[in-house]
Amino acid sequence: MKRNLISLFLMVAIMGGLALSIYYSKTSQTMIAQSYYETERTVTTTQPLIIIDAGHGGIDPGSDSHGILEKDINLEIALKLQEVLHENGYSVLMTREDDNSLSLRERSDFANEKEADLFISLHQNCYAQDASVHGIEVYYNSDKTTNDQQLAQMIQESLINETGAKNRGIHSDNGLVVTRETIMPAVLVETAFISNDDELDLIMSDDYQNKVVKGIVVGIEEFLNELDRNPE
Secondary structure: OHHHHHHHHHHHHHHHHHHHHHHHHHHHHHHHHHHHHHHHHHHHHOOOEEEEEEOOEOOEOOOEEOOEEHHHHHHHHHHHHHHHHHHOOOEEEEOOOOOOOOOHHHHHHHHHHOOOOEEEEEEEEOOOOOOOOOOEEEEEOOOOOOOHHHHHHHHHHHHHHHHOOOEEEEEEOOOOHHHHOOOOOEEEEEEEEOOOHHHHHHHOOHHHHHHHHHHHHHHHHHHHHHHHHOOO
């Protein structure tokens, strides 16, 4: 009897130890899983911060054509771009999300204060002297040392690929405040000539605006991937 009780006691002890071992193993796995997902969330929240600047606004309408104002088109595209960038996991801030007025320095100062990684200013072109002029072009500042020309080139190429618009190339203009005064890579994108009736119809459509947005997003991602491959 005594021997049987000892055997029973040893069996209970062994089973209890096994159960405890399984419990701690599962607990450890759970903690590892939680730690993994916390790391994933951290990666998401540390994505590059992109400032989207819808050009003009408020008392400054920008260009106009047939009563259609540049500031309104800029904002429509900016809001679409904001949504897509958010969906792709980027942090995004807007210089304006409605029809309000901002000075050029307020826009660049805002981006600098937020320590943004990229600055994208959206505009529409207009050339009333010749309504046949059309196409897309991107401006950058050549005095900066923040790879602005590379960003401009990648966005321009991607925009042309997505829209099929005439490629008017990239241009250095060191007088543009928003690209000059920002301390991060910055470009000003002229997405269409609203003085051209055909392009005005295109840029007013959701379908074409979505193509423009996709072109900008792809260009941004190519630029950031290139920086990752070749860090300074």
